[in-house]
Amino acid sequence: MSELTLLVLRFGFLAILWIFVFAVVYALRTDLFGARVRKVPAVTSAPPEISQPQKQKPLKREIATSENTNRLVITSGAKQGLEIPLGEEPLTIGRSADSGLIIRDDYTSTHHARLFLWGQDWAIQDLDSTNGTFLDETRVGVPTAVPLNTPVRIGTTTFELRR
Amino acid sequence: MAEVKQAKASSKSQSTQPESRSIKLRLHLPAKLRNLELALLVFACGINGVAVVLVQLGALGKVNPEIIWMGGGLAVLAIGLHLVLRLVAPQADPFILPLATLLNGIGIAEIYRLDLASGASGWQAFSIRQIAWTAIAIAVSIGVVLVVKNHRVLQRYRYLAMLVGIVLLLLPMLPVIGQEQFGARLWIKLGFFSFQPGEIAKIALAVFFAGYLVEARDSLALVGKRILGMQLPRVRDFGPILLIWVAAMAVLIVQRDLGTSLLYFGLFLVMLYVATGRVGWIVFGLLLFVGGAVLASQFFSYVGARFHGWLDAFNSDVYDAVGGSYQLVQGLFGLANGGLIGTGLGQGRPSIVPLAESDYIVASLGEELGLAGLFAIFALYLLFVSRGIRIGIAGQDDFGRLLGMGLSFVIALQIFIVVGGVTRLIPLTGLTTPFLAAGGSSLVANWIIVALLLRLSDTVRHQPRLVVTP
Numbered sequence: 001m002s003e004l005t006l007l008v009l010r011f012g013f014l015a016i017l018w019i020f021v022f023a024v025v026y027a028l029r030t031d032l033f034g035a036r037v038r039k040v041p042a043v044t045s046a047p048p049e050i051s052q053p054q055k056q057k058p059l060k061r062e063i064a065t066s067e068n069t070n071r072l073v074i075t076s077g078a079k080q081g082l083e084i085p086l087g088e089e090p091l092t093i094g095r096s097a098d099s100g101l102i103i104r105d106d107y108t109s110t111h112h113a114r115l116f117l118w119g120q121d122w123a124i125q126d127l128d129s130t131n132g133t134f135l136d137e138t139r140v141g142v143p144t145a146v147p148l149n150t151p152v153r154i155g156t157t158t159f160e161l162r163r
Numbered sequence: 164m165a166e167v168k169q170a171k172a173s174s175k176s177q178s179t180q181p182e183s184r185s186i187k188l189r190l191h192l193p194a195k196l197r198n199l200e201l202a203l204l205v206f207a208c209g210i211n212g213v214a215v216v217l218v219q220l221g222a223l224g225k226v227n228p229e230i231i232w233m234g235g236g237l238a239v240l241a242i243g244l245h246l247v248l249r250l251v252a253p254q255a256d257p258f259i260l261p262l263a264t265l266l267n268g269i270g271i272a273e274i275y276r277l278d279l280a281s282g283a284s285g286w287q288a289f290s291i292r293q294i295a296w297t298a299i300a301i302a303v304s305i306g307v308v309l310v311v312k313n314h315r316v317l318q319r320y321r322y323l324a325m326l327v328g329i330v331l332l333l334l335p336m337l338p339v340i341g342q343e344q345f346g347a348r349l350w351i352k353l354g355f356f357s358f359q360p361g362e363i364a365k366i367a368l369a370v371f372f373a374g375y376l377v378e379a380r381d382s383l384a385l386v387g388k389r390i391l392g393m394q395l396p397r398v399r400d401f402g403p404i405l406l407i408w409v410a411a412m413a414v415l416i417v418q419r420d421l422g423t424s425l426l427y428f429g430l431f432l433v434m435l436y437v438a439t440g441r442v443g444w445i446v447f448g449l450l451l452f453v454g455g456a457v458l459a460s461q462f463f464s465y466v467g468a469r470f471h472g473w474l475d476a477f478n479s480d481v482y483d484a485v486g487g488s489y490q491l492v493q494g495l496f497g498l499a500n501g502g503l504i505g506t507g508l509g510q511g512r513p514s515i516v517p518l519a520e521s522d523y524i525v526a527s528l529g530e531e532l533g534l535a536g537l538f539a540i541f542a543l544y545l546l547f548v549s550r551g552i553r554i555g556i557a558g559q560d561d562f563g564r565l566l567g568m569g570l571s572f573v574i575a576l577q578i579f580i581v582v583g584g585v586t587r588l589i590p591l592t593g594l595t596t597p598f599l600a601a602g603g604s605s606l607v608a609n610w611i612i613v614a615l616l617l618r619l620s621d622t623v624r625h626q627p628r629l630v631v632t633p
Contacts, residue, residue, distance in 0.1 A: 006221060010507035013217055014532065016210055017539040020265065023206065024258055024546050027199055079631045102630040157631050 061147035064122040064161040068148065072115070077157035078105075086161070090116035093154060094127070107131045107155030113140075121145045122161055124152055131155060196257040197249050203261035204245055208238040211268025214508060218276040221509020230275060233294050234268065240301040247305050251312075252621035256554060259620075262547045263598055263613045267297055267606070269540065270599035272508065273520075273528050280514035289520045289601045296603035300610035307614035314619050318562045321374025328367035331360035332410070332427075336417055361414075361423050362595070362608035365430065365573050366615070372431055373565035375403070376438035380561075383439045407431045408448075412455050419465055421456065422580050422592025428452050429576045434569045438561075473590040490517045491584075491591050494526035498586070505533030520601040522593055525585045540599075541582075548575040554620045567619045570612045 062068065072084045072091070084091070084101065091100040094112040103112070109129040116123060125143040126133040133140045134153040151158045215234055219226050241264045248255050275290035286292065311317065317324070334351050350359050376383075411428040415421055432448040435441075460466040468486055475481050476488040476495075483489070493516045500511060513519050513527035520527070529537045551571025558564035574597050581600075584591040595605035 006507055006510065009217055009220065010504065010510075013213060013508065014504060014535050014539065016213065017532075017536060018542075020203075020206055020210060021539055021542045021546070024203065024262070027203070028258065028546075028550075074629075074631070077631060079629065082629060084629050100629075104630070104632045 200257035207265035214272035255617040256620035266598035300606040304610040304614040325371040331364035359604040369569040422594035497530040501530035
């Protein structure tokens with residue numbers, strides 16, 4: 001085994017060690033640096049859909065974004081007054097045990113709705129539920145941005161997004 | 164049933180055109196996390212194999228396949244743990260297992276290299292024993308993943324955990340089975356089998372601290388007077404911290420081990436801080452510990468010797484003295500010899516340092532892989548610990564948060580104490596480097612921590628945030 005081969009192998013080993021480190025860092029990049037950069041194009045194409053609920057309603061309300069929203073508050077129903085802190089992660093709502101917010105009543109479907117970050121804005125999406133999801137008493141068809149302090153009703157439970 | 168894709172799986176395409184595409188639902192998340200884990204795990208095992216081959220090429224000039232077969236056995240075990248996760252904890256964190264496997268494998272390669280230097284073979288060789296212990300440790304880890312279905316069960320046993328932790332800490336002080344090695348009384352010996360119970364105690368104590376602080380945090384955090392901008396707790400709330408301080412000092416004085424004592428006290432302080440958010444506790448605790456340690460160095464000669472060997476390491480009297488700074492300075496020479504890119508695996512002379520395979524594995528690796536390699540290893544540790552803390556932050560219940568935080572912090576602190584000691588930043592102590600150093604108890608303890616973190620991360624993702632029932 002010549003000196004040169006050993007030298008090359010030595011550098012090669014250090015290189016694969018660092019490649020492993022960067023492979024891990026690359027795999028968890030969204031966790032380390034946040035997902036914002038990838039979602040920039042989404043924000044530019046989002047306005048037409050987002051403005052939809054604003055046009056329908058006479059009252060113009062501020063859309064709940066990841067910046068101005070901290071919690072989800074149950075405003076009526078069995079667990080009235082309870083809060084869920086909201087971070088960046090989506091919240092699934094339904095009767096099934098793998099939902100984030102489990103609502104067990106007769107009006108809720110197994111996988112009822114989903115609250116997720118749409119670009120920067122919180123939006124509610126009805127997952128083809130039987131009894132529907134209502135944003136300010138309007139049935140949600142397409143994924144709709146949720147304004148702050150606006151009631152979202154699922155079955156007998158109503159919640160609002162708040163600061 | 165309609166099918167809707169999860170947000171994470173398709174956040175980009177879905178956020179641009181949410182309604183123009185057919186909606187698909189996957190009731191179970193795809194095994195994305197596990198596939199990522201498998202890919203990284205195979206990569207890690209590959210690096211481990213390459214490391215052993217390089218050691219043989221560097222030290223022997225030829226490849227001896229025997230030890231590689233044994234390493235292959237470990238790869239099979241690690242993949243076994245991966246398969247178990249696929250079945251019972253599919254949402255567990257995908258980075259922890261590959262990181263631990265890689266660190267463990269690099270450790271085995273370096274220990275094997277030191278065995279080649281000393282000519283040890285068979286059961287006398289540290290590397291063979293390390294491989295056997297790794298096998299046991301991964302098997303125990305699989306067992307923990309299977310048995311502990313939910314970490315909240317552990318909260319029920321917090322006082323049992325306290326008892327176990329204290330008994331384990333005190334075991335080495337018992338006359339017959341306790342054993343003194345290298346001036347520290349940290350081992351128990353049962354026949355041919357010796358064990359360092361303090362390593363397991365750190366897990367038991369982390370469980371106890373988490374369980375205790377979940378209960379006591381309110382009285383510790385909210386009550387008390389404000390003095391100098393810090394909220395000082397009531398006198399009677401000082402009880403637990405004083406108790407842990409006394410225990411830490413007892414370990415320092417009776418077992419003669421500064422590292423272990425610092426590790427447990429630091430763990431308690433940080434968990435107290437995380438639970439209460441009061442800086443006052445940290446300040447008070449550090450003052451207590453430093454005060455105690457300085458007093459101990461005045462009254463107990465061996466503590467004083469450690470401090471002296473640290474501050475005045477290059478003095479030739481200290482260097483030549485029994486229990487002096489010979490090991491420390493040789494380690495520094497080794498690191499200096501390694502330089503930026505190291506001498507290459509199998510080509511340095513790390514075996515000059517006493518205990519190169521256990522306490523001084525960092526110096527051995529630093530000599531052969533250089534600063535570049537050592538920093539890669541530290542980056543692996545950093546990623547491991549940051550995943551653990553991340554699991555703690557994402558936790559939904561207070562006990563899980565504190566436990567995840569405590570378990571990952573205890574590893575971080577242990578690395579700091581060891582590396583700080585070897586590089587003469589703090590006085591040298593005899594702790595093991597997690598995953599790298601030769602030592603069965605340390606391996607078993609750290610692989611149990613791996614299993615608990617995997618379990619925690621799986622429950623974190625599965626847990627509902629709120630259940631509304633009429």
